[in-house]
Amino acid sequence: MGKSTSTNKPVRHSQRGLVIWHGMRMRDFRKLRKVGAELHWSQLHRILPTLGMLPYNTVMEKVEGWRYEKKLAETEVKPPLFVLGHWRSGTTLLHNLLTLDDRFTYPNLYQCIFPHHFLSTEKAMAGLTSWLVPKRRPMDNMETGWKLPQEDELALLLTTTYSPYRNLAFQGHRERYEDYFDFKSADPQEREQWKAAMMRFMKKITLRTGKPIITKSPGHTYRVEILREMFPDAKFVYIHRHPYDVIRSTIHLRAVMFQTNALGKINLENHDELVYQAYEQCIRTYEEDKQNIPEGHLYELKYEEFEKDLLGHMNKVYDNLQLPDFEHVRPKIEQYVAGQKEYKKNVFPTDEALAEVVNTRMKFVLDKYGYDPVS
Numbered sequence: 001m002g003k004s005t006s007t008n009k010p011v012r013h014s015q016r017g018l019v020i021w022h023g024m025r026m027r028d029f030r031k032l033r034k035v036g037a038e039l040h041w042s043q044l045h046r047i048l049p050t051l052g053m054l055p056y057n058t059v060m061e062k063v064e065g066w067r068y069e070k071k072l073a074e075t076e077v078k079p080p081l082f083v084l085g086h087w088r089s090g091t092t093l094l095h096n097l098l099t100l101d102d103r104f105t106y107p108n109l110y111q112c113i114f115p116h117h118f119l120s121t122e123k124a125m126a127g128l129t130s131w132l133v134p135k136r137r138p139m140d141n142m143e144t145g146w147k148l149p150q151e152d153e154l155a156l157l158l159t160t161t162y163s164p165y166r167n168l169a170f171q172g173h174r175e176r177y178e179d180y181f182d183f184k185s186a187d188p189q190e191r192e193q194w195k196a197a198m199m200r201f202m203k204k205i206t207l208r209t210g211k212p213i214i215t216k217s218p219g220h221t222y223r224v225e226i227l228r229e230m231f232p233d234a235k236f237v238y239i240h241r242h243p244y245d246v247i248r249s250t251i252h253l254r255a256v257m258f259q260t261n262a263l264g265k266i267n268l269e270n271h272d273e274l275v276y277q278a279y280e281q282c283i284r285t286y287e288e289d290k291q292n293i294p295e296g297h298l299y300e301l302k303y304e305e306f307e308k309d310l311l312g313h314m315n316k317v318y319d320n321l322q323l324p325d326f327e328h329v330r331p332k333i334e335q336y337v338a339g340q341k342e343y344k345k346n347v348f349p350t351d352e353a354l355a356e357v358v359n360t361r362m363k364f365v366l367d368k369y370g371y372d373p374v375s
Contacts, residue, residue: 023057038171107201243362272354
């Protein structure tokens with residue numbers, strides 16, 4: 001049997017000066033520390049800038065509230081479109097294609113890192129700080145930048161701390177973040193705080209343009225139940241991929257996220273098992289909760305078919321979800337697809353141990369989505 005792809009030695013990646021925690025307020029940092037968030041001297045190059053940003057974000061949040069509170073109270077969020085799928089299933093590609101349509105809006109990286117004050121600061125600060133942002137995502141080489149679409153999970157982490165991305169502060173301690181995948185076992189008060197933060201963020205995005213929002217977060221795949229409570233008329237597009245490819249790539253992603261954002265000593269103990277648990281929970285929760293989505297409000301895609309005909313499948317997404325006329329956005333999607341021809345995916349060696357896990361423990365996924373076992 002082959003050895004697992006993960007090790008206890010982190011892989012080095014450059015993320016320039018940017019870390020997720022740069023958008024945090026003082027009270028949220030204290031909240032994480034109170035429940036045992038890990039800090040280590042080896043991460044001082046991240047800890048010190050983070051500490052320096054805490055007062056700025058705290059003050060600027062108050063400024064933003066003073067400027068926009070009345071307008072936000074009057075803002076109504078139009079029914080959003082949520083892109084769902086486990087990490088590494090193709091959600092970023094699908095989100096990027098959907099957000100080419102200028103009849104919609106979306107959260108960008110700046111807004112997700114600085115959710116407390118982007119209405120007041122983005123116009124001036126995005127240009128001044130663009131050097132902090134890597135040109136490519138460290139985990140998969142996809143293009144990034146302040147203005148490009150980003151998952152709102154980052155904003156929810158920074159406004160509540162209630163997110164699976166809490167794992168960056170509690171490496172190896174699933175019990176300190178496991179409630180924040182689907183919130184079904186979470187403290188009811190925390191669940192309501194999360195909902196309030198989500199609604200506020202969506203209102204702030206809406207305030208900018210007044211357009212319907214297309215947003216994605218793999219974390220939302222666990223939360224169809226909550227999202228439908230908040231947005232009864234929301235629509236969903238779900239993308240899945242062979243579990244071997246998803247899990248293998250997620251193991252890599254998780255290690256890179258720790259290496260580029262952790263404030264504590266890197267700890268990859270029990271790394272693979274934690275990925276397996278999160279993946280199982282994601283698929284089972286989604287498959288259970290999707291049953292209550294009304295007809296015409298959910299469309300599902302198979303990544304392996306999607307990538308072979310991006311344009312054709314995007315047309316089907318528009319038709320099945322009854323989105324506005326597809327011909328309006330067709331030229332932009334054609335241009336985007338043409339520009340992706342030079343993109344190169346990460347390549348990993350075959351892992352016999354992981355193949356065995358997929359063929360046995362994840363057999364329910366193979367059967368559900370019609371995938372062949374790994375040979």
